[in-house]
Amino acid sequence: MGLTSRHLESNGIPTVVIGSARDITEQCGVARFLFTDFPLGNPCGKPNDVTMQAAILEIALALLEQAAFPRTTVQAPFAWSADSDTGWRESYMKIES
Amino acid sequence: MSQFTPTHRIAVSYIDKSREFYLNKGFGNPYRWASHTDAPFAKLTKLLSECRIAVVTTAAPDEAGGTDRKVWSAASDPIPKKLFTYHLSWHKTATHTDDVGSYLPLAELNAAAESGRIGTVSPRFFGVPTTFSQRQTNTEDAPTILKMCQEDQVDAVVLVPL
DSSP, X not given: OHHHHHHHHHTTOOEEEEESOHHHHHHHOOSEEEEOOSSTTOTTOXXXXXXXXHHHHXXXXXXXXXXXXXXXXXXXXXXXXXXXXXXXXXXXXXXXX | OOOOOOSSOSSOOHHHXXXXXXXXXXXXXXXXXXXXXXXXXXXXXXXXXXXXXXXXXXXXXXXXXXHHOOOEEEXXXXXXXXXXXXXXXXXXXXXXXXXXXXXXXXXXXXXXXXXXXXXXXXXXXXXXXXXXXXXHIIIIIHHHHHHHHHHTTOSEEEEEXX
């Protein structure tokens, strides 16, 4: 998706990427990136949480308007759980010993 | 206030995780991720309240689309109740994709249009497949997305990879 964003930008269309894989998107290099620190699958907000989804889209729109430089990353101010540590970070592609 | 006090970088490194995962399975030729030092940058040329905004997703329209992995488009209205995502590498033990609003922000874009925050939502949204071939993305898929955005006179794009 980062490559598609770059192609659109190269042809004059501003973009913002909303995603949860910070390393992949930042290493690719995009103009504007809204990072949602959630398990992969729900970058626009938790399922059925319309209030959060509206807030995340608004940050993305503000990024479109206000980012002054490429590679601008903003992190959405939400945690997947209250203490951010329910094991989901470790469980993705976990190597079973 | 979070009580989470990690001893390591919080954000998951999917590049490292996937490399180690597949090395452990015997695949010794790790995927080479796209990497650039700089990034192209286009600025809005009109007020956001006058802009037509499109969405691009990595989801597929249906199960066959998950296999075909081609660029696709569909009407933004009505918003689809469900898209096919099972072929993608989202975190299936931690969450689900039953609510399209969690990865396809059309409802929130419609609300933004109704409130005047943006001009309009593009009549179509677009799907781009995830593929191991960066050549395919750069020379075929991304140019097709660009062409469709130009056909719909899109001013800015929100891209959402799952």
